[in-house]
Amino acid sequence: MTTYSLSSTSEKMKLNNKIEDLQKEVPKTSFCPILSSTENLTELYEFLTAYLGSDHYLLLMENHVIVMAPVKDAFKIASGLSTALTENFYKNHTVLYYRNPCTGSLLERISELQDTSRSIVQSDLKGSLYAVEDLFLVRILEQISKEELSKFLETKRSSYEKLSYELRLTVKTFIEESLSMSRTSKVLFIHRNTLTYRIQKIHQITGLDIRNFQEALQLLTLSYFV
Structure with missing residues (x-):
């Protein structure tokens, strides 16, 4: 070899x-x-x-x-x-x-x-x-101090952990598809109304609206570390 x-x-x-x-x-x-x-x-x-x-x-x-x-x-x-x-x-x-x-x-x-x-x-x-x-x-995120990152994770960890696998997959796919409702629905094989319900559920549990770019980044960060 x-x-x-x-x-x-x-x-x-x-x-x-x-x-x-x-x-x-x-x-x-x-x-x-x-x-x-x-x-x-x-x-x-x-x-x-x-x-x-x-x-x-x-x-x-x-x-x-x-x-x-x-x-x-x-x-x-x-x-x-x-x-x-x-x-x-x-x-x-x-x-x-x-x-x-x-x-x-x-x-x-x-x-x-x-x-x-x-x-x-x-x-x-x-x-x-x-x-x-x-x-x-x-x-x-490597440029951010570990203390700042840990502080952010601790404030959001408990709520993110309440998301089911289905909702976490929705977070990942929605971000991968550039926050597109139509493409995400197609990839997940679900109706647009079902996706809307899941997004509302994610918002309800975490307090973060994945349709907002800044809050989507927060959810993406949580998906990496939690």
Whole structure:
């Protein structure tokens, strides 16, 4: 197993050459990296090799394993991988993917995945499967003192914890769909009136109106840490 790194120019060139070789094999396919990590990296690499049927599209990094996935299949592969890891008792794992097509160089995207993964660890987020696009706020919150963040969480934690799984999923989806009633209803397979009822229920329980951008950010922050 070759271990890759972004620690020096020569290491970056070696990784970039590997990526270019993969791209040449399937020139009509656009790749996007998926980051996965657990406590035992070697064991994870072996698991991923068995899960994917080959290690051909795996890149073993110093602290993570990168799966080079076709852009159109990124979410399917990432969610399936996270489910498989959970079912095989890898409870403490992280899977990071891009919801939108990658822009810029793949080396930059891998570097961004690694930075975001460190933010997840430092922030002690709840969960295991994340889209990079959803964690932009977490990177911003790193600039806030832990005391201020803890104070905010303590004032809202008890009310947020009263939300059912259904309502928490509504919070997450509504924000992912840019506060769009129609798109959220479609994704959740519910009637618009049902969504309106859920939004009112969330407001009633937490005191936060998710239709308001500032209050939606507060709910998003709570969804990360509670």
